[in-house]
Amino acid sequence: MDGLFTLIVSYLRQLARQSVHVYRKDMLVEWRSPSRFLGVLFFAFALIFMVAFASNTTDVMRRQAGGSIWIGLLLASTRSLDQSFAAEMEHGALEGQVLWPVAPPAIFFGKAFANASILFVVGLVLTPFALALFDVTPRGSLLELGAFLFFGSTALAAPGTLLTAITSQARGSSVLLPLLMFPLVVPILMAAAKGTSLVLLPDVMDQSTAWLVALIVFNVIHWPLSALLFGPVVEGGTH
Amino acid sequence: MKSFKWENAVGVFALLLFAVAQYMALFTAPAERHMSEVVRILFVHVPAAWIALVTFTLAFIGATGFLITGRRGLDWFVEASTEVGVVMTTLLITLGSLFAKPTWNVWWVWEPRLTSTATMLLSFVGILVLRSTVRDADRRAVFSAAATILSFVNVPIVYFSVRWWVTVHQIQSSPATVDPDMVFVLRANAFAFLFIAIWMIAKRWRIAKMRGLAETAPPLPPEVTA
Amino acid sequence: MADSPPGLVIDDLARRYGRRWAVARISFQVAPGVACQVTGPNGSGKSTLLRCIATALRPHHGAARLDGKDIWAWRRTMRRDIAFLSHDSRLYEDLSAKDNLQSWARLGGYSANVDALIERVGLDPKRDDPVRMFSAGMRRRLALSIALMKQPKLLLLDEPFAALDPQGRALVIDVIREICATNAVVLMATHHPEEAAAACDQHVRLESGRQVVA
Numbered sequence A: 001m002d003g004l005f006t007l008i009v010s011y012l013r014q015l016a017r018q019s020v021h022v023y024r025k026d027m028l029v030e031w032r033s034p035s036r037f038l039g040v041l042f043f044a045f046a047l048i049f050m051v052a053f054a055s056n057t058t059d060v061m062r063r064q065a066g067g068s069i070w071i072g073l074l075l076a077s078t079r080s081l082d083q084s085f086a087a088e089m090e091h092g093a094l095e096g097q098v099l100w101p102v103a104p105p106a107i108f109f110g111k112a113f114a115n116a117s118i119l120f121v122v123g124l125v126l127t128p129f130a131l132a133l134f135d136v137t138p139r140g141s142l143l144e145l146g147a148f149l150f151f152g153s154t155a156l157a158a159p160g161t162l163l164t165a166i167t168s169q170a171r172g173s174s175v176l177l178p179l180l181m182f183p184l185v186v187p188i189l190m191a192a193a194k195g196t197s198l199v200l201l202p203d204v205m206d207q208s209t210a211w212l213v214a215l216i217v218f219n220v221i222h223w224p225l226s227a228l229l230f231g232p233v234v235e236g237g238t239h
Numbered sequence B: 001m002k003s004f005k006w007e008n009a010v011g012v013f014a015l016l017l018f019a020v021a022q023y024m025a026l027f028t029a030p031a032e033r034h035m036s037e038v039v040r041i042l043f044v045h046v047p048a049a050w051i052a053l054v055t056f057t058l059a060f061i062g063a064t065g066f067l068i069t070g071r072r073g074l075d076w077f078v079e080a081s082t083e084v085g086v087v088m089t090t091l092l093i094t095l096g097s098l099f100a101k102p103t104w105n106v107w108w109v110w111e112p113r114l115t116s117t118a119t120m121l122l123s124f125v126g127i128l129v130l131r132s133t134v135r136d137a138d139r140r141a142v143f144s145a146a147a148t149i150l151s152f153v154n155v156p157i158v159y160f161s162v163r164w165w166v167t168v169h170q171i172q173s174s175p176a177t178v179d180p181d182m183v184f185v186l187r188a189n190a191f192a193f194l195f196i197a198i199w200m201i202a203k204r205w206r207i208a209k210m211r212g213l214a215e216t217a218p219p220l221p222p223e224v225t226a
Numbered sequence C: 001m002a003d004s005p006p007g008l009v010i011d012d013l014a015r016r017y018g019r020r021w022a023v024a025r026i027s028f029q030v031a032p033g034v035a036c037q038v039t040g041p042n043g044s045g046k047s048t049l050l051r052c053i054a055t056a057l058r059p060h061h062g063a064a065r066l067d068g069k070d071i072w073a074w075r076r077t078m079r080r081d082i083a084f085l086s087h088d089s090r091l092y093e094d095l096s097a098k099d100n101l102q103s104w105a106r107l108g109g110y111s112a113n114v115d116a117l118i119e120r121v122g123l124d125p126k127r128d129d130p131v132r133m134f135s136a137g138m139r140r141r142l143a144l145s146i147a148l149m150k151q152p153k154l155l156l157l158d159e160p161f162a163a164l165d166p167q168g169r170a171l172v173i174d175v176i177r178e179i180c181a182t183n184a185v186v187l188m189a190t191h192h193p194e195e196a197a198a199a200c201d202q203h204v205r206l207e208s209g210r211q212v213v214a
Helices: A002-032 A034-054 A058-090 A093-099 A104-133 A142-167 A173-200 A208-234 B006-028 B037-069 B072-104 B112-133 B137-152 B155-164 B180-214 C046-053 C075-081 C097-108 C114-120 C136-148 C166-181
Strands: C008-017 C020-030 C035-039 C061-066 C082-085 C154-158 C185-189 C202-207 C210-212
Touching (some): A002 A034, A002 C097, A058 A093, A104 A142, A142 A208, A173 A208, A173 B112, A208 B137, B006 B037, B006 B180, B037 B072, B072 B112, B072 B180, B112 B137, B112 B155, C008 C046, C020 C202, C035 C046, C035 C166, C114 C136, C166 C185
Parallel strands (some): C082 C154
Antiparallel strands (some): C008 C020, C008 C061, C202 C210
């Protein structure tokens, strides 16, 4: 019993160490090619701009602000996920990591958290611009707004990373990723968008906390589940 | 294909049961007080909803089983039940929409039950598209199993959406809240749908199996001497 | 499997792609400290064979064993002892040579002297250049240095001479001799049997997925 415990602890420590190194490697790749991150950022920015053009009155725009930010982040996430796996697939580095060996859950945690970080930073930069464009002054606390951006980013990144691992190995990946990801993340997107809107607008019934809890629940479901499924997916051809 | 297939017996029984249940639904069941004859759509709408959720649950169980055991039969089962589930969900949404027009006066409302059902349908359609784009049988099986398990996360949301949010769509009825005659007709229809679904899944499984065997190499050739 | 001899044992290995058996009924042995070359025309199954041994693919029949242990069954631990230079370089385009090596060393927890490795493959003047600017031969050298980081018990090389200049090919021969000296097994697929013969004592020939007597 004691031996089993030590075994589990040493496995978890190994997993944590490898996850950190995968994360560092992913962030280093981002750091060395800033044009990738900037591309994603301006893509999200352009989307927000288009939404602002499409809505006719300031009143409608204000109520749409929260949703628009999340539509921008969702579409931006498909771009950044695609890029992050393109770098892995270009010279077979993903397979290389499996054979190295890096435990597949560690590859997942590292990459998913790297993607979440990028999304979170895009959200942090994007939100002030969006608030200015849509003429919104947040009524709720900025800390809560940050919490929605953070947990929303992580909730999108977990299933997104798993699905991109699948689509990047299939043909026509750029169409397939949105097709699989968008319906799947609708509940996450709804929680994030409604919650963000409630922070931005008067929250008379104090419902925003409930949406934050919902987002955290999605994180609790999707992170372990996607980490478990990642192994079979990256070893797909070998099953 | 001369041998007798068990699912054909299920199919014949299912169609007979369906005919009887539909006759009861259309002619013998009492009309509802407020909504009159329109309510009869519910005798097909509600069973379609139940069976859609059942088939997706079967797909989820098959996918989990496949990832654990790696048996190809389970992959064919995932393909079969996902496709039948998509058909059932399409039927469910179409019937629901037909029912919504006379009762809510709109074809579609953006509320949690309808939205979550529509997204559930889309995500399983996505899995069918995924299956059609991956050529390698091993990868296709693993990818669609993983995507099926992930998509199943949203299925309980569909079921519980009417309880978690206050919406237009009415909450699940229980035998206690429904006229006993209607309960019986509803159950008869539900079983008819269930057996039809089993029949379709079995048929579809056989097609998947034939395709699967057709794309696999024949057994390893014997030792050759150079 | 206690009677299985040390070194690499390929036992009736087969792998199919769709309707075709890419390799079938491959059986041979390589003793520790011996290098073996696998030759054959394009599409004869050399890469598939190597990928099966490297656990990038699961064998559909038979097994590969290293020191008596089934490689596929024990892949979680055996992968640490197997280095594989594949057609894919495993490199990240945007990282420098040094960053690439350092990332791989950290990922596996291998305590490697990154600078010495870069020098070994003759890339020290370019260590801080992004791989994007590297030629095919330089990428091959860098990929080789990543494989060497492991100090493997089994080194698999898939056409290591491809894109390399004469000095690079001499380096590969050198590396094979050095690895063999540590009592490890080397298995290489190549189209240059004469050149490989300088380091390889054993020869397996494949034709359309079948082993032919060399």
